Amino acid sequence: MHGLINRSIQCFLRDAYGQDRWRCVVQAAQLDVDSFETMLHYDDAVTEALLDAAAAVLGRPRETVLEDLGTYLVSHPNLEPLRRLLRFGGVCFLDFLRSLDDLPGRGHLAVPDLDLPQLELIERGGGQFTLLCRGGPAGAVHVLVGVLRAMADDYGALVLLDHSGREGGAEGGAETISIHLLDHSFAEGRHFALAAGN
Numbered sequence: 001m002h003g004l005i006n007r008s009i010q011c012f013l014r015d016a017y018g019q020d021r022w023r024c025v026v027q028a029a030q031l032d033v034d035s036f037e038t039m040l041h042y043d044d045a046v047t048e049a050l051l052d053a054a055a056a057v058l059g060r061p062r063e064t065v066l067e068d069l070g071t072y073l074v075s076h077p078n079l080e081p082l083r084r085l086l087r088f089g090g091v092c093f094l095d096f097l098r099s100l101d102d103l104p105g106r107g108h109l110a111v112p113d114l115d116l117p118q119l120e121l122i123e124r125g126g127g128q129f130t131l132l133c134r135g136g137p138a139g140a141v142h143v144l145v146g147v148l149r150a151m152a153d154d155y156g157a158l159v160l161l162d163h164s165g166r167e168g169g170a171e172g173g174a175e176t177i178s179i180h181l182l183d184h185s186f187a188e189g190r191h192f193a194l195a196a197g198n
Contacts, residue, residue: 001047002114005137006036009050012072021057029053044137051139063142063163070146074154085110086151092184093157097121097129117141120174127181130164132174141175148177158186 014022026034029049036042055062074083085106089099104116117136123129131148133141145163152159160180 001042001044001137002111003036003040003042004038004111004114006042006047006050007038008073009047009054009069010036011078012069012076013054015076015078016068016072017058024057025050025053028057047137062139066139066142067146067149070143070148071150072146073143074147074150083154086147087154093152093155093159094181094184096151096155097131097179097181100131117144117175119144129179129181131177131179133177134174141177145177148179155184156186156188157181158183 010022013025023034029046029052031046031049051062051065054065058065060068073079074086086096086103089096089103098121100119100121104118107114107116115136117140118134120132120134121129122132131144133144141163145161148159148161152161158181160178160182162178164176164178
């Protein structure tokens with residue numbers, strides 16, 4: 001597993017729950033390290049143990065922890081550059097959704113060896129979409145749900161999201177997220193300017 005993923009989990013748990021809770025997760029996971037380097041690679045078993053321990057220590061389902069991680073990646077002030085990268089996907093949430101197919105490619109420009117899922121958006125009409133998520137690390141679809149929730153809030157859109165599970169057959173066993181865009185201007189979104197610092 002890419003160290004950037006483990007480091008993101010570490011920062012999320014530390015920033016959201018505090019250093020003491022992070023130490024409890026490390027102890028429960030029986031890890032030899034208590035900090036991850038972003039550009040190193042770690043055995044996938046380390047990440048699995050980390051996520052299982054986080055779910056146990058926090059008393060929350062693993063999927064919920066991963067969704068919260070996705071929300072953190074967009075909404076925490078320390079990660080403003082990632083939010084900015086995502087906001088360049090479009091001026092409204094609909095534009096952002098339509099740019100998701102390109103997201104893995106943009107991610108690889110920044111971190112070439114990062115394993116990201118391939119995304120495909122299918123427009124169903126009437127504000128209904130299906131997002132297909134193939135490959136990537138285990139649980140990536142749950143992180144993506146959290147990212148989508150946070151981005152909808154960021155744009156001020158009213159959106160219903162549902163992780164629909166795995167779709168087989170012609171879709172190649174992709175994980176699916178159902179998206180219903182109810183109102184693209186439901187609330188005032190967070191301020192965003194093209195020039196950083198404005």
